[in-house]
Amino acid sequence: MKCYRLYKETVGGYANIGATSVDFKNFKRDLKAYLVGVDAQMLIDKLFRKKKICSAFSFEYDVDESDQLTRIFWADPVCxxxxxxxxxxxxxxxxxxxxxxxxxxxxxxxxxxxxxxxxFGVGLLLKEDVESYTWLFRCFLNAMGREPECIIKNQDPSMKIAIPHVFSTTCHRFCMWHIMSKFESAMDSQRHKSAQLTKVSESSIPEYKTPLHIERYASSVNNHSIFYLVQKEICYACFSCAVLSLQHEGCVFTYVISDERALHFTVVHNTSDGTTLCSCKHFERIGILCRHIFFVLKDKKVNAIPDRYVLRRWCKDSILKPLNAFEDGVFQQCVGTEEQTVAMKTLWSDIHFCVGMIEYQPHLFQQFSDAIKVQKELLSSSQPSIAAATSKSDVIKGFYGSPIPTQLSVHPPQQARNKGCGKRIKGGKEKAIEVSQKTKRLCRTCNQKGYHDSRNCPLNSDE
Structure with missing residues (x-):
C-alpha cells in the first residue's frame, strides 16, 4: 500500500493511477514469483554479460555436486x-x-x-569455513594481481587460518563489526561522493590561513579533505607551539616543543638528508606531518613539504598513478550496464529536468504539456497494439533486466547455517534456572501459584 499511495502522489491522484491497490499487491507477488528457482542463474548470466561488455570485469563462482551456488566473487574495473x-x-x-x-x-x-x-571487491559465501575463505581470497588475489600490505579482519578462526595460506606476506589485524547492505546503490553513492570531492579538489583553491609557502604547497599536492587536516596542523604550529629547548650537533638539531595542551615533544631534524622525526609519531600513525614538525620546518624556512612526507595515497587524483601496469583505456570500458537501461534512465532524467525547470512558469509548462500530449497521441495512433502486446511478464523482465533462463546450470543455494544462525540446545539445568526466574502465576483451576495457568493446569490432564 505504501507504493500505491506514493505513486498516487507522483501522478497527481488516484484517478490517474490506472490500477487498484490489489493490482499493486499482485504485481509484487508476481515479481517475487518470477525469480523462484532461477535467481542464481540470472545472477550468473548478468555477470557474464558484464564480462562480455567489459573484459576487465572479474568474477568467479563455484557450485556443489548438485549444481547449487555455494560462493561467488566479483570486482569491476573501478574496484x-x-x-x-x-x-x-x-x-x-x-x-x-x-x-x-x-x-x-x-x-x-x-x-x-x-x-x-x-x-575493492565483494564475495558471497554459503559457508564460513577455511575452504570458502581460501577460495575467496584466491579470487581476490587473482583479480588484483598483488597482496595487500595489511588486512584488518574480525576474529573468525576460519579466516585466521585462510589468510596466511593466500596472503603469505600480508600483516593481519583484528577489526570491529560493521554492516553493509544494498551493494549496487551503496557503490553508486560511494563513487558519486568520491567524484564530487575530486571535482572540488581539482577545480577550486581552498582558503589559506597563513602566509607560509608550505601551506600553498600542501594545497597543490593534497586534495581538499587532507589539506584541511594539514592546514590545521600548520595553524597550530604557527599560533600554539613554542620552543622549550634547542640543541644541535653537526647537522642534527633537537627541539623540545610545547603545544597548546602543555605537552612536551622532541623533534629531531637532520639538515643533511632532510629527515624530521617527532616523538608524537603522528606521521607514522596518520600519514600527515604533525604541528611540531611544521613548527621546525617553519623555523628552518622550509617552503615545501619534503617528498618523503607526502604520501601518494593522499595526493590529488591528477597526481596519482596506479601501482600496477594496466592496458591503456581498460578503466574507460563500460562496467557492465546495458545500453537500453542507461538510455531509459537518461530519458527519465531529461523529463524530470524539464519538469523541474518549468514548474513555476505557467506559459512554458503549458507548452511542454501540449508537446507531450501530441507525442502521446502520435504513438497511440501509429502503434495502437503496443499497450496490448506488452504483457506483465515483459514488464517484469524489463524491471529485472534479465529474461528467465531457458537452461539452468546453476541452481539457487541452500539456506545457509553459519555462526549466529538458529538456536543452540539448552541443558536441563539452564532450563530450570530460566523457569525459576519467572514470576509465579495464580491458576484459577487449582487455586495454586505456579508456572502454569488454567489452560495447562495439571488437573486438566487428570480429568
Whole structure:
C-alpha cells in the first residue's frame, strides 16, 4: 500500500493511477514469483554479460555436486583501479542477513585519498569455513594481481587460518563489526561522493590561513579533505607551539616543543638528508606531518613539504598513478550496464529536468504539456497494439533486466547455517534456572501459584 499511495502522489491522484491497490499487491507477488528457482542463474548470466561488455570485469563462482551456488566473487574495473591506488590496507569482514539464503556478504573495503570508504571487491559465501575463505581470497588475489600490505579482519578462526595460506606476506589485524547492505546503490553513492570531492579538489583553491609557502604547497599536492587536516596542523604550529629547548650537533638539531595542551615533544631534524622525526609519531600513525614538525620546518624556512612526507595515497587524483601496469583505456570500458537501461534512465532524467525547470512558469509548462500530449497521441495512433502486446511478464523482465533462463546450470543455494544462525540446545539445568526466574502465576483451576495457568493446569490432564 505504501507504493500505491506514493505513486498516487507522483501522478497527481488516484484517478490517474490506472490500477487498484490489489493490482499493486499482485504485481509484487508476481515479481517475487518470477525469480523462484532461477535467481542464481540470472545472477550468473548478468555477470557474464558484464564480462562480455567489459573484459576487465572479474568474477568467479563455484557450485556443489548438485549444481547449487555455494560462493561467488566479483570486482569491476573501478574496484581494481582503486585497489591499485589505495590497496595497501584492506578491511575484510562478513555481514549477515543481507539476502534470502542467509549467504555471508563479504566486502573488501579500503580508504581513498579523501579518507572515504571504497570497495575493492565483494564475495558471497554459503559457508564460513577455511575452504570458502581460501577460495575467496584466491579470487581476490587473482583479480588484483598483488597482496595487500595489511588486512584488518574480525576474529573468525576460519579466516585466521585462510589468510596466511593466500596472503603469505600480508600483516593481519583484528577489526570491529560493521554492516553493509544494498551493494549496487551503496557503490553508486560511494563513487558519486568520491567524484564530487575530486571535482572540488581539482577545480577550486581552498582558503589559506597563513602566509607560509608550505601551506600553498600542501594545497597543490593534497586534495581538499587532507589539506584541511594539514592546514590545521600548520595553524597550530604557527599560533600554539613554542620552543622549550634547542640543541644541535653537526647537522642534527633537537627541539623540545610545547603545544597548546602543555605537552612536551622532541623533534629531531637532520639538515643533511632532510629527515624530521617527532616523538608524537603522528606521521607514522596518520600519514600527515604533525604541528611540531611544521613548527621546525617553519623555523628552518622550509617552503615545501619534503617528498618523503607526502604520501601518494593522499595526493590529488591528477597526481596519482596506479601501482600496477594496466592496458591503456581498460578503466574507460563500460562496467557492465546495458545500453537500453542507461538510455531509459537518461530519458527519465531529461523529463524530470524539464519538469523541474518549468514548474513555476505557467506559459512554458503549458507548452511542454501540449508537446507531450501530441507525442502521446502520435504513438497511440501509429502503434495502437503496443499497450496490448506488452504483457506483465515483459514488464517484469524489463524491471529485472534479465529474461528467465531457458537452461539452468546453476541452481539457487541452500539456506545457509553459519555462526549466529538458529538456536543452540539448552541443558536441563539452564532450563530450570530460566523457569525459576519467572514470576509465579495464580491458576484459577487449582487455586495454586505456579508456572502454569488454567489452560495447562495439571488437573486438566487428570480429568
Amino acid at each position: 581494481i583501479k582503486n585497489y591499485a591506488l589505495f590497496g595497501d590496507v584492506v578491511s575484510f569482514d562478513a555481514t549477515y542477513e543481507t539476502n534470502r539464503y542467509n549467504m555471508v556478504f563479504a566486502p573488501f573495503t579500503g580508504v581513498d585519498n579523501h579518507k572515504k570508504c571504497i570497495t
